Amino acid sequence: MSFAxxxxxxxxxxxxxxxxxxxxxxxxxxGGPLSLYLDNPNVRxxxxxxxxxxxxxxxxxxxxxxxxxxxxVRGDWGYSYADGRPVTERMLERVPATLxxxxxxxxxxxxxxxxxxxxxxxxxxxxxxASIGAxxxxxxxxxxxxxxxxxxxxxxxxxxxxxxxxSFIGGGLADRLAxxxxxxxxxxxxxxxxxxxxxxxxxxxxxxxxxxNAARARGVTETRIVxxxxxxxxxxxxxxxxxxxxxxMASGAVVTESVFAWPGIGSLFTEALAKRDYTVLMAFLMxxxxxxxxxxxxxxxxxxALDPRTRNAS
Amino acid sequence: MRATTRLPRQAVIAGATLxxxxxxxxxxxxxxxxxxxxxxxxxxxxxxxxxxxxxxxELGRDLLTRVLFGARVSLAVGxxxxxVSVLLGVAIGATAGWTGRWIDAVLMRxxxxxxxIPRLPLLMIAAAILAPNVAVLVLLVGAAGWxxxxxxxxxxxxxxxxxxxxxxxxxxxxxxxxxxxxxxxxGVLPTAAVATTLAVGRGILLESALSFFGVGVxxxxxxxxxxxxxxxxxxxxxxxLGIFPGALIFLTVLCCNTLGTAxxxx
Numbered sequence: 001m002s003f004a005x006x007x008x009x010x011x012x013x014x015x016x017x018x019x020x021x022x023x024x025x026x027x028x029x030x031g032g033p034l035s036l037y038l039d040n041p042n043v044r045x046x047x048x049x050x051x052x053x054x055x056x057x058x059x060x061x062x063x064x065x066x067x068x069x070x071x072x073v074r075g076d077w078g079y080s081y082a083d084g085r086p087v088t089e090r091m092l093e094r095v096p097a098t099l100x101x102x103x104x105x106x107x108x109x110x111x112x113x114x115x116x117x118x119x120x121x122x123x124x125x126x127x128x129x130a131s132i133g134a135x136x137x138x139x140x141x142x143x144x145x146x147x148x149x150x151x152x153x154x155x156x157x158x159x160x161x162x163x164x165x166x167s168f169i170g171g172g173l174a175d176r177l178a179x180x181x182x183x184x185x186x187x188x189x190x191x192x193x194x195x196x197x198x199x200x201x202x203x204x205x206x207x208x209x210x211x212x213n214a215a216r217a218r219g220v221t222e223t224r225i226v227x228x229x230x231x232x233x234x235x236x237x238x239x240x241x242x243x244x245x246x247x248x249m250a251s252g253a254v255v256t257e258s259v260f261a262w263p264g265i266g267s268l269f270t271e272a273l274a275k276r277d278y279t280v281l282m283a284f285l286m287x288x289x290x291x292x293x294x295x296x297x298x299x300x301x302x303x304x305a306l307d308p309r310t311r312n313a314s
Numbered sequence: 315m316r317a318t319t320r321l322p323r324q325a326v327i328a329g330a331t332l333x334x335x336x337x338x339x340x341x342x343x344x345x346x347x348x349x350x351x352x353x354x355x356x357x358x359x360x361x362x363x364x365x366x367x368x369x370x371x372e373l374g375r376d377l378l379t380r381v382l383f384g385a386r387v388s389l390a391v392g393x394x395x396x397x398v399s400v401l402l403g404v405a406i407g408a409t410a411g412w413t414g415r416w417i418d419a420v421l422m423r424x425x426x427x428x429x430x431i432p433r434l435p436l437l438m439i440a441a442a443i444l445a446p447n448v449a450v451l452v453l454l455v456g457a458a459g460w461x462x463x464x465x466x467x468x469x470x471x472x473x474x475x476x477x478x479x480x481x482x483x484x485x486x487x488x489x490x491x492x493x494x495x496x497x498x499x500x501g502v503l504p505t506a507a508v509a510t511t512l513a514v515g516r517g518i519l520l521e522s523a524l525s526f527f528g529v530g531v532x533x534x535x536x537x538x539x540x541x542x543x544x545x546x547x548x549x550x551x552x553x554x555l556g557i558f559p560g561a562l563i564f565l566t567v568l569c570c571n572t573l574g575t576a577x578x579x580x
Binding site for chain 1: 431443444515528529560
């Protein structure tokens with residue numbers, strides 16, 4: 001069996017366990033997915049019975065799980081309790097905004113991490129400052145950082161818009177870019193903190209290897225050794241670390257999009273949370289987890305294809 | 315030898331700050347300048363001043379007092395949830411590493427699955443469904459944080475298991491449980507200590523995020539997170555209500571992470 005096929009065979013049971021956990025979580029609610037209606041005095045008991053039958057909630061739990069899983073795989077994710085529209089539709093319309101925000105902040109974080117990581121691997125002074133910065137970046141509450149930046153740059157200085165994706169009127173490119181600055185900064189800070197330390201570590205490791213010493217002996221300058229040899233060595237594991245952090249990105253996007261009223265999937269999630277819109281919440285959790293599993297699958301397959309050493313090891 | 319095992323200066327400062335925060339929180343009823351829910355209607359929404367160092371909220375309650383009392387909840391959630399996470403992580407990791415075979419395979423697949431589900435949204439849904447009191451919230455946050463510890467502990471137990479002293483202990487007829495408790499788990503202690511320090515910070519961050527979204531600690535109880543939840547709508551007019559609780563979350567988590575990093579590098 002090829003590596004990709006074997007790796008995919010591992011992903012399937014993983015996805016099944018995830019689906020069981022997510023399904024179990026929603027059905028742990030007193031009253032199950034209908035608990036929202038149970039609290040509402042305007043919904044009559046016979047309506048609840050009718051809804052239960054319509055949604056298949058009167059069937060045994062195992063049968064419910066199987067039919068839910070089957071329709072999830074088919075892309076039928078049910079209807080939002082909040083406005084009755086298909087969940088798939090509500091989520092799809094939010095995808096572009098999230099991809100834009102997460103994509104741009106990932107690129108920014110990668111560029112910053114490479115710069116800071118390489119600097120820290122080469123200079124002691126940079127390393128010291130970078131390690132303090134990284135611990136700070138990992139420790140700051142994301143939503144508080146967002147609120148403070150809004151307060152400073154939007155309300156006090158008036159340089160940047162505080163929320164949304166574009167102004168209602170006259171939304172040109174500059175306006176859209178201005179709206180991106182704060183949310184991208186907040187998301188990038190958290191990622192760059194961890195990633196820069198990782199890159200510094202792997203560049204250091206590469207610099208201690210015989211090939212680096214051989215290059216030094218040939219009289220190659222340290223800068224050139226770092227940029228041409230050590231960094232190349234470090235980039236592949238770095239790329240997998242970035243892909244493997246998708247789970248943290250999803251959490252970060254939820255918080256950042258809510259603070260900045262960014263109209264993406266993350267703010268759809270918090271809107272759904274406030275209304276206890278379980279079909280949307282469940283679909284979000286499943287999609288995010290499937291994306292995480294898929295990205296780690298891609299990372300493994302890519303490393304296997306690009307790095308011959310991993311093939312010999314396995 | 316002593317000099318090399320001493321902690322770096324920033325870790326000592328971080329540890330001292332943490333202890334100071336815990337002492338201040340414990341003494342909150344004694345040292346706070348006002349009663350927890352004392353109203354000062356003449357000084358509502360007042361900025362920081364000599365009498366109210368951190369200012370007052372919309373009911374004229376002293377923010378410094380509320381931050382001190384909030385520290386009790388936030389720190390308690392951080393420390394207890396960390397203990398829950400690490401105990402779970404050590405138990406699951408040690409079981410997987412020691413027994414091996416299918417038990418190991420099953421436990422590690424569950425660990426992978428839990429790691430793949432984004433932690434904060436998962437906790438937010440769980441908290442929204444269960445509407446927990448502080449005790450249940452602590453268990454939830456703890457139950458969401460054992461996976462990293464379990465993985466590291468499993469790897470360590472596997473390598474300790476291969477040592478001669480373990481083989482010797484089994485050879486003289488020691489029961490499996492005795493070997494694990496007396497010979498294997500002590501070797502895992504340093505890892506568990508680091509994991510606990512980092513888990514305290516993570517627990518405080520998670521609690522604050524849950525409370526910030528209104529599904530964590532509920533008023534009238536105060537935690538740093540739910541103080542921010544109440545402050546976010548008035549951030550422009552009364553910024554101190556949000557700045558101080560958030561700064562304390564930042565400071566506390568910073569201390570935990572500095573300490574944890576220093577312990578890892580030793």
